[in-house]
Amino acid sequence: MKTRIVTAAVALPVIIASIILPLWWQPGVWLFVGIAAVALSAGLFEFYSLTKQLQLKADAGMGYIWSAALFVGFVLDAPSRSPDLLFLTLAAFLICLLITQTFRFAKDFSKMLTGIGVTLLGVFYVAYLGGFLVATRMGFDPGLSTRLLGYFFTVIFSSDIGAYFAGRALGKHKLAPAISPGKTVEGLIGGLLFAAGGAAIVTATFFKELPFQWAIPLALVLATVGVLGDLAESAMKRGAGAKDAASILPGHGGFLDRLDSLLFGAPILYYFARFYFS
Secondary structure (H helix, E strand, C coil), X not given: CHHHHHHHHHHHHHHHHHHHHHHCCHHHHHHHHHHHHHHHHHHHHHHHHHHHHCCCCCCHHHHHXXXXXXXXXXXXXXXXXXXXXXXXXXXXXXXXXXXXXXXXCCCCHHHHHHHHHHHHHHHHHHHHHHHHHHHHHHCCCHHHHHHHHHHXXXXXXXXXXXXXXXXXXXXXXXXXCCCEEEEEHHHHHHHHHHHHHHHHHHHHHCCCCCCHHHHHHHHHHHHHHHHHHHXXXXXXXXXXXXXXXXXXXXXXXXXXXXXXXXXXXXXHHHHHHHHXXX
16 A cells, blocks of 8 residues: 555656646647657557467567557547548558568468457557547647646546545445456445546636536546446456556556556547537
């Protein structure tokens, strides 16, 4: 517990600084982009490390190359400004992957389909979904993107805190014991309540453009998909026989263990903002 708190105390100020710095210094957006690049790269590495334990033969090199190409697209806000570029990148990735894996598995085609599948999944799961946070940072004016990201991280962190303490204090009914024995229904409810409370505080303090009738339902959606993302990553770890994706972050596991509740919500936040604030 103490190690977990120390790690959070070091990481949170850096994350907060990367979100609010562009309010005073516009080039500060690149701090967030740099942190995202490191986190997503580490998350992708951890994902491929999990697949390696199962000998699924992912082509990590191809995954990194095309994840970098997608990341550049998200920096340029390709989902909004140039969706054709994004689709072209995905099509080129799939074509190149099929061609290279045909020759890579020439001596034994029995693992070709699984190798292609896990390579694709790593890129889509980590780089594609996570890239929408970068697009949120770069695709809106610095003031709006700061408020959007501040809202997003407040909701997710509030949900995590509420779920943790409600689960410890009141948790009796297991939520999904076969996947994550520590999660409880009471923890889920606590997380949702804290997420709604966090959203209400954000609206009342620095994001009045997002009224309560939108902020709170959106927070409940983000918190719910965050839990589902956590469960999905837990299932993958169980399949690989691992407790954590890595041990890079003391008390928190690896980067993928921290990203899991963010990845599913990132495209929801981005497209909500596109439709609502357009």
